Amino acid sequence: MSKKIEQLKELEGQILWLACWMVHHANHIRPKGDQQIKIGGHQASSASIVSIMTALYFSVLKPEDRVAVKPHASPIFHAIQYLMGNQELDRMKNFRGFGGVQSYPSRTKDIDDVDFSTGSVGLGVGITAFASMIQDYIQHKSWAAEKPMGKMVALVGDAEMDEGNIFECLQEGWKHDLRNVWWIIDYNRQSLDGVIREGLWKRLEPIFEAFGWEVVRLKYGVKQRAAFEQPGGDKLKEWIDNCPNQLYSALTYQGGKAWRARLLDEIGDQGDVTKLIESYSDEELGELMNNLGGQCVESLVEAFESIDHDRPTVFISYTIKGWSTPLAGHKDNHGGLMTTTQMDEFKRQMGVADGEEWEKFSLVKDAAAIQKFLDQVPFFAQGTRRFSAPSVEVGAPVELADREIASQAGFGKILDEIAKNNPTLSERIVTTSPDVTVTTNLTGWVNRKGLFARNELNDEFKDQRIPSAQKWAFSPDGQHIELGIAEMNLFLLLGAAGLSHSVFGERLLPIGAVYDPFVARGLDALNYACYQDSRFMIVGTPSGVTLAPEGGAHQSIGTQLIGMSQDGLAAFEPAYVDELSAIMHWAFDYMQRDGEGDPDERTWLRDETGGSVYLRLSTNPIEQPQWRKDDAFKQGVIDGAYWMREPGPNAEIVIAYQGVVAPEVIEAAGRIGEDRRDIGVLACTSADRLNAGWTAAQRARRRGQADAQSHIDRLLAQLPPHCTIITVTDGHPATLGWLGAVAGHRTVPLGVEHFGQTGTIADLYAHYGINADAIVSVAQNIVAGRPMRHLREVI
Known part of the structure; x- marks a missing residue:
């Protein structure tokens, strides 16, 4: 074994310990107060991928590479960052606590070097493919600085492969000649609810190959491959290949004695095979059977470093869920936690001394040598890899002359x-x-701008002089990315x-x-x-x-x-x-x-x-109205609303609308205004921003800032208490229905609550009560003093 592999294995053990201890500390040691629910943390899922992440981060990756870490490997990721000085001990101790390291890697909530947030399984996988497309897009633009091309790497739980979005993006990647993408499947064959069905790999491989990916199967570690070379080793390999997932998991949990009994019973021949099995102690036999390709740092480094092209590559890496922990192989280990007794035994086996649980190098023989090794790891050589870019000048707003559009x-x-x-x-x-x-x-x-592709593709219709309104030419200069x-x-x-x-x-x-x-x-x-x-x-x-x-x-x-x-x-x-x-x-x-x-x-x-x-x-x-340029109008539009028609001091009705129903509202306001002069019309351009500002101002008032007023607070403050607000939108009435709560005005929300049907706009507006006639009818009933029950019947 080379010095490098020895150091990687030392780091592998240190990272596994820190990840498992972090979870244990959060669940069994850190005070919980009144909280009774389990904090969790996925010790078993972390253990299955620790070898893969050790090989990647400390041997294979370069600074330009980007990684989406499977959500349940968060403790491993943070332990790696802790060793490199990118994560704080206090945050590690507060794992899954307020202000601590996050349950799943987060670009916005964690302080360490997260490339892509993960959490909703499958999405972190897919974004690496699209990040690679964007990397290609940028590389082909004249304004971009020259930079080395990086690999976009996704660490994937095998259960994530049930997510449909992963397979949707495979076809898109094929269309766009995807490159520089690695997906590494942590093939531990266990999920939250049970054990993965037999032969999943047989279904995955042809799918990836059909879309032009290279498939690398990492099934056997160096110890297993050495055993296969011994007399009788071919029978052992055949047994491993045919062993059902559930049985392999169960035997892993039971350990060396169970492995021995099963193997001797099923393939023992009183000859070479028996001799091979008997040459291992129970502990050694357990280690041999757990030495799968994805759990063997040496095999992983060898496989990763053998890739000499930029084609998309998927590694199906066989692993053990809960590897090297007391949870290894048990079908309930996904959400399981080591008990205090199990953790004590695990701590003893790992060789961690009391009081050194959080030490960076508690398992390392030569701390100075390991630190020197870490100081030279390429991936971390340039520090954290979060960039910034200058802002782009926006210029002047566009003006159009269309009278109807x-x-x-x-x-x-x-x-x-x-x-x-x-x-x-x-x-x-x-x-x-x-x-x-x-x-x-x-x-x-x-x-004008064309479609983007790394290689030019002419518009055949244009070349054949066939008239078309679309000029679909692909080139590296293009600025539109076509999607299915x-x-x-x-x-x-x-x-x-x-x-x-x-x-x-x-x-x-x-x-x-x-x-x-x-x-x-x-x-x-x-x-x-x-x-x-x-x-x-x-x-x-x-x-x-x-x-x-x-x-x-x-x-x-x-x-x-x-x-x-x-x-x-x-x-x-x-x-x-x-x-x-x-x-x-x-x-x-x-x-x-x-x-x-x-x-x-x-x-x-x-x-x-x-x-x-x-x-x-x-x-x-x-x-369209005459083009409005004044700053007050523009500011009102951005803030979320402005008065299209200012209400008078005795306004009985204000119509607040959002969107394309504006002509219906203006017509209704004109008809109502024939005998009600003080009617107001509030043009809402963003119910979102109005509501966000209003709720934020309320919070500020609760905290003692009595004069906090949002934009909508000020707009509605001028309405008399008896005024009724009619809200209208082509969408759910709740969008604007909350306006009555701002200053306590009675509100009648008009909108659409049920699936539509075919028809004319006039038909549907009338059917849903958002046309001018419906608005006028509601206003007339309000002025007449009819009760709210009657208004609902009118709507």
Whole structure:
């Protein structure tokens, strides 16, 4: 055994001990107070991958490589970072406690060098493929600095392979000639609820091979391979290959004596095989049978270092769940914890002295030699690998002259104008869409900027002189990444692109367009991207029952509420294109901010932190007002609302609306205003920002800042107490229904609560009670003093 392998094995043991002790300390030693629930921590899942992570981090990886660590290996990851000085002891002692190291690796909550957050299983796997695509995209741009290409590595639990998003991204990777990606499957054949079905590897290998991946099966460690070379070793290998997963796990848990009895009973021949088995003590036999490829540092280093190409590669690494711990092999070990008695025995076996449980080198023979080794590890040689990138100048907002236009079409035209007239901003924009590029109005942008591919691909229709509105030419200069119909892929790509400034040191401004109802199809990946503090713009369009002929399957209801509830995402729904232009101009700057998070006491929003942006747009062309340029209007749009029609001092009715229903509201207000002069119309561009500012101001008031007032507080403060607010939106009425709680005004929320159907816009607006007639009827009943029960009947 080489000196390097000896040191890696020492580190392997030290990391395993620290990870297991961290979990044990949190569950059995640290005071819990009144908390009775188990803290948890996945000792067995950590043990199965410790060899893989030791080989990678201390021998194979380079600084430019990026790793998504399987969620349940968090203790191993933090132990590695602790050895390298990137994690604090106090946080380790507070594992899964407030302010301690996180349950699963987190870019935003942990202090150590997390490349990609993981937690929702499967997503951390998929994002590595899209991060590689973004790395390729950046490498081919003239403005990018030259940097070495890194491997995007995912450490995958075998049970994660049930996640559909993993297989969705395989096809996308094949289409985009994926490279520089390694997926390492921790094939311990156990999951939370039991043991993995037989032969999973036989199903996985052909799938990966079909999409052009190299498959490396790491089944046997060096001890097993040496045994196979001995007389009778072929019979032992055959038995191992045919042994069912459940039996292998059970025998692992039972130990050397059980292995001996079973092997002698099934393959003992009173000859070479028996002699081979008898040449091992019980302890040695147990070690031999546990010496699988993924649990053998020497085999792992050899396999990893043998890869001499950039093709995507999957390693199926056979491991033992709970390896080297008392939990090894037991079918209940996923959520299991070592008891105090088991931990005492484990501590004795590992050779950790009392009082040295948290020492970095409590298992190391020569601490100085190990420290010297760590100081020279390539992956950590340049320190933590979190980059920053300069902000991109946004320039002036776009103005359009259209008198009648849909907000979706306005989005396309604004983007096209940026492409024509703002090279500084436009060169950093990258767009993408899940096969709805044309129908979400990205055509103009793509025609100007082209589609991205590492190798040029001509537009055959253009070459054949066949007329087409689309100019689909692929080249390394292209700025649109074509995707298939898979919204999880869309949000994973946006998540990867939106981290480019931090992961690759180059600023991108990603924009994704998707049919609004299908935001929900990618919601887990959207949440995952926001949790990592990725920065992007997502455009959901068309939206609502306004997409009338398409029927209920394509008409969104609850996406406004998604926008309001999703952390890290500022949601807007403008009615008019001058509003949209102001929002997009602000959004490109907001996506680049990285402030401390102190609230702006004008709105109580934490805008200086920045974030991602969601635009909910419509296909319905509506008449546009004269283009509004004044700063007060723009500020109101960004803050979330402005008075379209200022209410008078005796206002009985205020109509607050969001989105494309603006013409219905304006018509209704005009009709009501014929005999009610003080009526007000509140144009809400962002229920999300209004609500966030309001709740933040309430918190500030509870903490003693009595004068804390949000934007909506000030807007509604001028209304008399007897005023009724009618809210209207093409979406769930709860979007604006909370406005009555701001100052105690009676509120009648109008909106859509049930799946739509096909029809005209007029038909559906009338059916759901969000047209001008319905609004007028509600207002008339309010003025007449009818009870709320009657108002519900009118709606």
